[in-house]
Amino acid sequence: MDDLLAEFTAETREMLEAIGGELVAWEANPTDRCRLDTIFRFVHTVKGNCGFFDFPRLERLSHAAESVLADLRSDRRQVDRALVDGVLAIIDRIGAIVAAIESEAPEPGDDDAKLIAALAESGEMTAQTSCDAMLPGHADIAPSLPAYVAADSGPALSTPRSIRLPVELMDRVMAGVSDMVLARNDLARRLKAEGRGGLVGEICGAPFARLSSIIDDVREATTRMRMQRLEHLFGSLPRMIRDLSADLGKQVMIDISGADVELDREMIEMVRDPLTHIIRNAIDHGIEKPSARLGHGKREIGLIEVAARQTGNRILITIADDGLGIDGEALTKKALAAGVVTEEEAASLSQAEQLDLIFEPGITTAEKVSEISGRGVGMDVVRTNIEKIGGTIALESTRGEGTRFMLELPLTLSIIPALTIMAGGQNFALPRSGIAEIVAASRDEERFTQAGDALLATIRGQRVACAHLADILGLSPGRAVGKCPLLIATLANGDRFALAVDRVLDHEELVVKPVAPAIMATGLYAGTTLLDDGSPVMMLDLAGLSRRAGLAGQHTRRNRQLASDAEDIGQSAYAGPARPILVFEALDGQRRAVRMDLVARIERSPASSVTRLQDGRCQIVIDGRVETLAGVASADLPQDTLVLLRLSDGAAAHLSYAVRRIIDSAALNGTLFPAGPDDEGVEGIALVDGLRTEILDAFALFAGEQARVPDPVQRPTCYLPDSDPWIMAVLMPLVEQAGYRVTHDPEVEANMAFLDERAHPPSGAGKVIRLRSEAALGSGSSAENEIYRYDRPALMAALGAAGAAA
Amino acid sequence: MSDLVLLVRIAGRLVAFDADDVHSVIDIDDVSPVPHAPPHVLGLSALRSRTVTVIDPAAAAGIIQNENCSPCGRAVAVERGPHLYALRVEEAEDVAARIGEPIPIAADIGAGWRRAARGMQETAQGPALLGDVQAFLHVENTHAD
Numbered sequence: 001m002d003d004l005l006a007e008f009t010a011e012t013r014e015m016l017e018a019i020g021g022e023l024v025a026w027e028a029n030p031t032d033r034c035r036l037d038t039i040f041r042f043v044h045t046v047k048g049n050c051g052f053f054d055f056p057r058l059e060r061l062s063h064a065a066e067s068v069l070a071d072l073r074s075d076r077r078q079v080d081r082a083l084v085d086g087v088l089a090i091i092d093r094i095g096a097i098v099a100a101i102e103s104e105a106p107e108p109g110d111d112d113a114k115l116i117a118a119l120a121e122s123g124e125m126t127a128q129t130s131c132d133a134m135l136p137g138h139a140d141i142a143p144s145l146p147a148y149v150a151a152d153s154g155p156a157l158s159t160p161r162s163i164r165l166p167v168e169l170m171d172r173v174m175a176g177v178s179d180m181v182l183a184r185n186d187l188a189r190r191l192k193a194e195g196r197g198g199l200v201g202e203i204c205g206a207p208f209a210r211l212s213s214i215i216d217d218v219r220e221a222t223t224r225m226r227m228q229r230l231e232h233l234f235g236s237l238p239r240m241i242r243d244l245s246a247d248l249g250k251q252v253m254i255d256i257s258g259a260d261v262e263l264d265r266e267m268i269e270m271v272r273d274p275l276t277h278i279i280r281n282a283i284d285h286g287i288e289k290p291s292a293r294l295g296h297g298k299r300e301i302g303l304i305e306v307a308a309r310q311t312g313n314r315i316l317i318t319i320a321d322d323g324l325g326i327d328g329e330a331l332t333k334k335a336l337a338a339g340v341v342t343e344e345e346a347a348s349l350s351q352a353e354q355l356d357l358i359f360e361p362g363i364t365t366a367e368k369v370s371e372i373s374g375r376g377v378g379m380d381v382v383r384t385n386i387e388k389i390g391g392t393i394a395l396e397s398t399r400g401e402g403t404r405f406m407l408e409l410p411l412t413l414s415i416i417p418a419l420t421i422m423a424g425g426q427n428f429a430l431p432r433s434g435i436a437e438i439v440a441a442s443r444d445e446e447r448f449t450q451a452g453d454a455l456l457a458t459i460r461g462q463r464v465a466c467a468h469l470a471d472i473l474g475l476s477p478g479r480a481v482g483k484c485p486l487l488i489a490t491l492a493n494g495d496r497f498a499l500a501v502d503r504v505l506d507h508e509e510l511v512v513k514p515v516a517p518a519i520m521a522t523g524l525y526a527g528t529t530l531l532d533d534g535s536p537v538m539m540l541d542l543a544g545l546s547r548r549a550g551l552a553g554q555h556t557r558r559n560r561q562l563a564s565d566a567e568d569i570g571q572s573a574y575a576g577p578a579r580p581i582l583v584f585e586a587l588d589g590q591r592r593a594v595r596m597d598l599v600a601r602i603e604r605s606p607a608s609s610v611t612r613l614q615d616g617r618c619q620i621v622i623d624g625r626v627e628t629l630a631g632v633a634s635a636d637l638p639q640d641t642l643v644l645l646r647l648s649d650g651a652a653a654h655l656s657y658a659v660r661r662i663i664d665s666a667a668l669n670g671t672l673f674p675a676g677p678d679d680e681g682v683e684g685i686a687l688v689d690g691l692r693t694e695i696l697d698a699f700a701l702f703a704g705e706q707a708r709v710p711d712p713v714q715r716p717t718c719y720l721p722d723s724d725p726w727i728m729a730v731l732m733p734l735v736e737q738a739g740y741r742v743t744h745d746p747e748v749e750a751n752m753a754f755l756d757e758r759a760h761p762p763s764g765a766g767k768v769i770r771l772r773s774e775a776a777l778g779s780g781s782s783a784e785n786e787i788y789r790y791d792r793p794a795l796m797a798a799l800g801a802a803g804a805a806a
Numbered sequence: 807m808s809d810l811v812l813l814v815r816i817a818g819r820l821v822a823f824d825a826d827d828v829h830s831v832i833d834i835d836d837v838s839p840v841p842h843a844p845p846h847v848l849g850l851s852a853l854r855s856r857t858v859t860v861i862d863p864a865a866a867a868g869i870i871q872n873e874n875c876s877p878c879g880r881a882v883a884v885e886r887g888p889h890l891y892a893l894r895v896e897e898a899e900d901v902a903a904r905i906g907e908p909i910p911i912a913a914d915i916g917a918g919w920r921r922a923a924r925g926m927q928e929t930a931q932g933p934a935l936l937g938d939v940q941a942f943l944h945v946e947n948t949h950a951d
């Protein structure tokens with residue numbers, strides 16, 4: 001909260017400084033519309049911000065000034081000297097109060113009412129009153145000024161807790177640090193060439209290592225200086241929504257996702273106000289009162305969903321509410337009244353165009369002006385601010401169902417996780433988010449089919465279009481497609497294609513910068529970046545590549561359909577879809593597999609990072625965290641390097657599983673044979689390529705316990721929603737082991753159902769158990785039908801009870 | 807407009823650039839080609855920690871299309887908006903003082919040079935065509951910033 005407050009005061013102070021000149025210019029020429037708008041936005045912003053912090057004095061002052069200025073803007077009132085003085089006095093007072101808040105000094109003077117009254121008085125006297133006659137009013141206000149001066153000079157000595165820096169300076173520091181890293185790398189290469197036994201190496205080795213690690217620290221710090229996770233922005237939303245909804249007598253719940261997406265700090269600052277504004281509007285105009293919601297057949301509690309994700313080189317933030325929706329017709333009428341559109345234009349507007357009118361200046365959907373919003377200044381300011389940073393804003397709305405705003409922001413200067421590869425003798429980078437999987441070169445000749453001019457690759461039963469990256473780029477491929485690793489790319493529209501490359505080099509976090517327009521025009525590139533050795537590398541745009549090579553589109557989609565049809569026929573005996581698994585050789589030499597859904601990534605780690613505890617379990621230090629290391633129970637650890645499967649349950653739990661080597665990925669289709677009583681931690685045995693393969697028991701792994709195989713006496717049914725990855729990957733095997741038949745169809749009659757905390761119960765279920773992600777029981781929920789998702793005894797007891805009842 | 811001009815040689819001719827337009831004179835020694843880029847884009851290089859787009863100015867202005875223009879060698883770095891470009895020149899001779907205003911050229915210098923030259927500039931080193939950086943970059947004026 002302190003941080004937010006400091007930001008608020010700093011921002012207000014900055015705005016006051018910036019607005020100083022505007023105020024003087026406005027005083028000189030009160031009819032200047034442009035200046036009036038600027039000042040209006042200032043008080044509007046202050047009002048919005050202080051409402052959130054609960055500063056009633058600031059709110060009253062800014063509301064009064066805003067009302068008067070709004071009247072001026074809509075020509076409901078004439079400007080006069082006293083009014084100008086009154087507004088200036090209020091802005092001075094706002095400055096004094098903010099300065100007092102900043103220095104934690106007592107707030108100055110408490111004659112706010114007088115200031116506000118001065119505005120109203122001047123309004124009662126009409127425009128005929130001459131400016132001179134208003135001078136007494138001026139004198140009334142004047143005494144407030146010394147208070148401001150005093151407050152300003154006193155606390156100026158206190159030290160600020162944070163400082164604001166111009167972005168140019170930070171850019172310079174960052175460029176300097178990057179140069180330092182390049183020079184360091186160059187030096188490192190030279191020292192290496194000199195040889196370890198050389199004199200220079202002996203003298204400089206240790207200091208160089210020290211310098212090197214210092215540079216790494218500084219570099220990391222400077223990178224962090226600019227980047228911020230969106231949670232800094234999202235963190236303040238729940239409180240804001242709580243306060244606003246309480247004020248308005250509504251019940252609103254917020255659902256935030258993607259808070260870990262990183263964005264340029266400056267960008268976050270620019271998004272803060274628009275986001276706040278949209279959410280205010282959603283609560284004020286979108287979400288209905290609880291009684292009205294019940295009347296519409298909705299849940300009493302409104303839901304606002306804020307989600308962020310990275311797609312290619314853009315960040316997408318969506319803000320959705322399940323409220324009233326926006327009335328396009330009403331909006332058009334208002335726009336017509338305000339003169340934004342003509343009669344003919346209004347008649348020809350499509351529904352989307354009607355909704356877009358909300359971004360025109362001076363238009364509001366609110367019937368009444370409230371403290372919260374509804375002066376019709378919001379959305380045009382929002383759009384201006386978003387476009388200023390090169391972003392776009394769009395909305396969708398369905399009457400009665402809700403509204404969804406989509407902000408798309410450029411990722412310039414954001415750090416993109418990338419894959420560096422080599423093709424045709426050149427290095428390139430690809431955004432990792434677009435690569436679903438990397439398939440190693442295989443000797444399998446049947447993987448490729450030539451269909452006309454197109455090459456198709458068969459990846460686990462699916463046929464996808466395939467091309468060598470070097471061919472697309474007009475370079476000569478280093479190797480034939482059949483001998484290359486394949487990258488399976490997934491586009492935003494769901495199209496998939498395979499890209500053959502000569503070599504996959506590395507995973508890197510790259511700072512991608514825009515590239516010259518002449519190169520951008522090729523449509524193949526998303527930007528450029530410098531690798532650690534200082535060489536420039538182009539970041540490829542996957543959608544552009546697929547367009548250039550004709551890899552995606554109708555034909556791929558049709559092929560995919562054909563392939564999956566063929567698969568369905570081939571596997572008609574098997575009810576469910578094929579599930580991908582990763583086959584590997586465990587440290588004890590066993591051939592095992594794990595469900596692909598659980599594998600976050602595959603990594604190598606030095607054996608020295610592993611510690612064996614007294615009870616025989618192992619832990620590993622990885623990514624600055626201590627994680628459980630599984631797969632080492634009865635085996636000796638390798639001496640040098642470990643191959644690790646980083647497993648994640650899709651929620652909070654992570655662990656590493658040590659393996660000897662990765663064999664391949666495969667599809668698990670067909671029934672599992674039950675594991676033997678001694679096969680602890682094994683869900684079942686599958687035949688993969690005709691070989692016995694043990695499938696790891698995900699539940700046992702994550703619960704940190706040993707699995708027990710119960711005797712399946714009967715086959716009761718359990719409903720599990722197939723939308724939740726945790727339930728599908730972790731819980732389902734356990735339920736099946738407990739002897740249940742699993743259904744994903746809510747209509748089917750089931751003995752019991754497992755759901756997450758919020759989902760609607762299926763119609764056919766007997767006993768419904770909700771799964772908490774927190775171990776502690778939340779307030780207001782009963783222990784009876786809620787179980788912590790890793791509370792194995794409770795889960796087993798529930799399964800046992802429902803099974804016995806059946 | 808600066809009193810000084812940088813004299814360079816492009817396609818065998820002496821060209822003067824306003825010193826204010828020039829970021830620096832650099833030597834390019836390592837260029838990564840950019841597949842499918844327009845022919846006047848020779849590739850990307852790095853200047854300190856910035857990416858530089860290396861341009862063949864003669865091709866960009868449509869003077870001659872030299873297939874064998876080597877991307878490596880002497881270049882004039884210029885900044886346009888957020889982007890840094892390097893114009894590959896045959897020589898960067900010297901910085902010279904302007905003598906008088908640029909004057910119209912009293913002869914037909916060819917279509918390419920008409921686009922790229924803003925007149926004849928008399929300098930302490932003799933006369934040179936006053937080069938238009940925009941034309942040599944092959945960027946539209948509207949895009950400049």
